[in-house]
Each structure stands twice: as C-alpha cells, then as structure tokens.
Amino acid sequence: MTKNLLLASLSAMTLAACASGPDYGPKPVTASAAAPFVHQQGAAVTPAEPVGNWWQLYRDPVLDGLVGDALAANTDVRVAVGRLAKARALLRETRGNREPQIGLGGSAQYGRLPGPDLGQKREDLQVDVGLDVAYEVDLFGRVSRGIEAARGDVAAAQGDTDAVRVAVVADTTRAYADAASAAERLAVGESIVALLDRSLSLTERRHQVGLANGLDTARIAALRDQRRAELPRIAAEREAALLRLATLTGRAPRDLPVVAAARTSTLRLDRPIPVGDGAGLLARRPDVRAAERRLAAATARIGVATADLYPRITLGGSVGSSGAGLGNLFGANPLTWLVGPLINWTANRSAARARVAGAEADTQVALAQFDGAVLGALQETETALSAYRRALERRAALQSAAAEAEKAARITRAQQREGAIGSLELLDAERTAADSRAALAEADARIADAQIDLFRSLGGSWTAA
Numbered sequence: 001m002t003k004n005l006l007l008a009s010l011s012a013m014t015l016a017a018c019a020s021g022p023d024y025g026p027k028p029v030t031a032s033a034a035a036p037f038v039h040q041q042g043a044a045v046t047p048a049e050p051v052g053n054w055w056q057l058y059r060d061p062v063l064d065g066l067v068g069d070a071l072a073a074n075t076d077v078r079v080a081v082g083r084l085a086k087a088r089a090l091l092r093e094t095r096g097n098r099e100p101q102i103g104l105g106g107s108a109q110y111g112r113l114p115g116p117d118l119g120q121k122r123e124d125l126q127v128d129v130g131l132d133v134a135y136e137v138d139l140f141g142r143v144s145r146g147i148e149a150a151r152g153d154v155a156a157a158q159g160d161t162d163a164v165r166v167a168v169v170a171d172t173t174r175a176y177a178d179a180a181s182a183a184e185r186l187a188v189g190e191s192i193v194a195l196l197d198r199s200l201s202l203t204e205r206r207h208q209v210g211l212a213n214g215l216d217t218a219r220i221a222a223l224r225d226q227r228r229a230e231l232p233r234i235a236a237e238r239e240a241a242l243l244r245l246a247t248l249t250g251r252a253p254r255d256l257p258v259v260a261a262a263r264t265s266t267l268r269l270d271r272p273i274p275v276g277d278g279a280g281l282l283a284r285r286p287d288v289r290a291a292e293r294r295l296a297a298a299t300a301r302i303g304v305a306t307a308d309l310y311p312r313i314t315l316g317g318s319v320g321s322s323g324a325g326l327g328n329l330f331g332a333n334p335l336t337w338l339v340g341p342l343i344n345w346t347a348n349r350s351a352a353r354a355r356v357a358g359a360e361a362d363t364q365v366a367l368a369q370f371d372g373a374v375l376g377a378l379q380e381t382e383t384a385l386s387a388y389r390r391a392l393e394r395r396a397a398l399q400s401a402a403a404e405a406e407k408a409a410r411i412t413r414a415q416q417r418e419g420a421i422g423s424l425e426l427l428d429a430e431r432t433a434a435d436s437r438a439a440l441a442e443a444d445a446r447i448a449d450a451q452i453d454l455f456r457s458l459g460g461s462w463t464a465a
Helices: 002-013 054-058 061-073 075-098 142-208 214-248 278-284 286-307 349-417 423-457
Strands: 101-114 121-137 312-324 336-344
Touching (some): 054 142, 061 075, 061 142, 075 142, 142 286, 142 423, 286 349
Antiparallel strands (some): 121 312, 312 336
16 A cells, blocks of 8 residues: 555656646737837937947946946945845745755753663663655646746846836936036026126216116116026036935945036937837836736746645655664664655635635736836836927027027117117117026926936846846
8 A cells, every 4th residue: 555655656746747827928019009109200319229328329438437337336226136136046945945855853862761671771862863855746836836936026126126227327317417417507607697797897887978877787787696696506406416426326425526527518419319119118118027027926826826726745755763872873773764745735725715816816916017017118208209309399499599689689789889779678688698598508408308318218228237
C-alpha cells in the first residue's frame, strides 16, 4: 500500500501542471487611441517617432549635465530604484517556492534517562538531529501563478521607476528653463527701466525750458518706478528656480555649480518636435506600461486564489538520529527515515471562493486603472499639443504687436522732440511699448514651459539607465 502510494506520488510529478485561473492576454488598443493626434497640425511638430533623450534637442551641454546629475542623485529616483530592487527580491523569493525546501534541525537536553537494565536510571545528554526535505508538486499552478504575478509586480515597478525619471527630467529641465527665462525677462525689464530713464531725462529738460510741466515729469517717473518694482519679483522667481534645480540634482543650495545659473536666454528649439502617434505613445508611456503589468499581476493572482480550491500535494522526507550523548548519536542507535506525500485540502471552501472573488474584483480595479491610464495619457498629450500650438500663435501675435508698439514709441519720441505732441501721448506710447516687450519675454518663457509639458506627456526612453 505504502509503495503504491509513493509510486503514485512520483508519477504525479511528471504530469503537466494545470495552471488555475484565466490566462492573461494584453488588451488591444482601439483604432482611435492608436491614431495620429488630433492637435498635431502645424510646422512646430512632426509625426516622426520621439527621440529618447529629448532634452538634448536644446543643444545645451549644461542642461545635459544637470539632467545626468538628477538621474543619478535625485531622491525620488533613488526611492523608486529601491522599490524596484525590493520587487525583484520578492520575485526571487517567490521563485524559491519551486525549489525543494530543506531544513536541518537539532536539539540537546540534559536530564535523567532510563538505563539499559530494568529500574536503572542515569543522568546523561540526549541529542537529536534530523534533516527534512519537502517539495510542493505544483499540479494546479499555485506556485507558477505566484511567480507570474511577481513578474508583473517587477515590471510595474520598472514602469513606476521610469515614470519618476520622466518627471524628474522634466522638472529639472523646467527649473533650468525657468531660471534662464527669468534672467532674460530681468534683462528686458532693466532695459525698459533704462529707456524710461532716458524719457524721464528728456521730459525734465523740456520742463526746464518750459515745454513740459511737472505733471508730465511725475507721470514718466511713476511709470519708470512701476517697471523697476517688477524686477525684484522676477529676480526672486529666478532664485527659486535655481533652488529647485539644486534639490532636483541632489545638491544643497550652496553646492549648485555656478555654470547652472550662467544662461541668460530662454531655451529655444530650432527644429519641430517629433511626437509620433497614439500607438507609439501608449507603448512608450511608463505609467501605461505599469498599469498594464499590474493588470497582468492581478489576473495571475486569480489563479493563485483558485488553486486553493484544490488539494496541495507536497512530497517530503526526513532522516534523523537520536542518542544519549554525542558518542551514541551515530553509533549503536540506527538512523530513522520517512518518505511520502502530504496532501492538504482546505475544508472551508467558502473562504477560498471568497478569496477568488476578491482577486477577480482586484482585477476589475486594475483593468479600470489601465483604461484610465490610457485615456489620461491621450488627454495629457492632446492638451500639451494644443497648449503648445496656441502658445506659438500667441507669441507670433505678441511679436507683431511689440514691433508696432516700438515703432509707435519711436515716432512719438521724435514728435515730442519737435514739439508736435505733448508728454501724455509719449507716456501712453512708452507704456504700450514696455507692456509689449514684457509680454513677449513672458510668451517666450511660456513656450519653453509648453514644450517641456509636451515632452513630459510623450514619455521617455532610458537607453543609458
């Protein structure tokens, strides 16, 4: 009987395992989601596939170095990498369930023991040692589904890590761009103040010879002081951007290299931005990849829970010896050994079915989150494309307005010098020109911001990571 049972157990090991639960298959992307983007018209973008290291399109070696520093030392990236390492360790632990479980035990106790003759007692050391081996026969796929789920967790953690890298690169580039554009806006503001200073000097000279009154001088001085009051705010924005840049690159504020603050012009592109299409976006976006892998892991966990409805078969064996004292441990006393299968089958099947239902509910949640990630990626990219296009259109209009306002200001200054108009008309022309120049500099900063938003929404590639 025992021999037949052993043979049956060994034969079970040769059977192909039947994995419980549904097999996962990637959800196909709809034709509308894979199509070209709605808002990609215009010469500013191209349907070519996006480049990996997109920040290099700005052709700024300082930015390249800062991005490299951020990817290596940013604290959020380090946290994500640590979580990825933990997920990989859990996968190795789960894979270990496929291996035989070997345990070695031993004990020693000192006490009064019965002697070899009847009624004789003696005090001695009782020693026991044993070796246990157990191997689970994965007939219903509990172990294989667990490994499949752990693999999904690792891939999801990899996607999360890449998503953090996308965010950190975008934030680093944005901080650098904000500092550079603030420096340019500061220079524009200072030039406006200098121009108003010259207009004020001209008005004061006209007042001295009776061609202007004190009210004209006061109005020009007030406009000059208003523009000067804007400079500290812009300087504070630049300093805040540099402080963000230091934190993003893993540095204390005083350790930020001087070269990081050297750029005084807004980041500009000299080529269209490659955006690809919806299919490429969904394959590239790390948050979509992470959501898809979480769905795969949740589907595999249905199989883990379903396997609990069936018997769990474990083949095991043990060998050991015991004796009074170390000298008798492997001497006169014979070795004891046991081998045979162990079958566990939970009688409380309602609890197992509840766990299956819970796993199925988790899968529905993961499916909804995946669908949300797909829709969110498309919405974010379309929004960024639209915002970039409108920012360029606004900049073109502001550039035309600034040119006309500057032309009108020059004509007004010439007419005032000739006495053809009064100081009030000059004041209006100067104010309009100053507003137009400041708005144009602000529009350049918004274009750089819109570009970074678009790059971030398009995802990223990490060939060097």
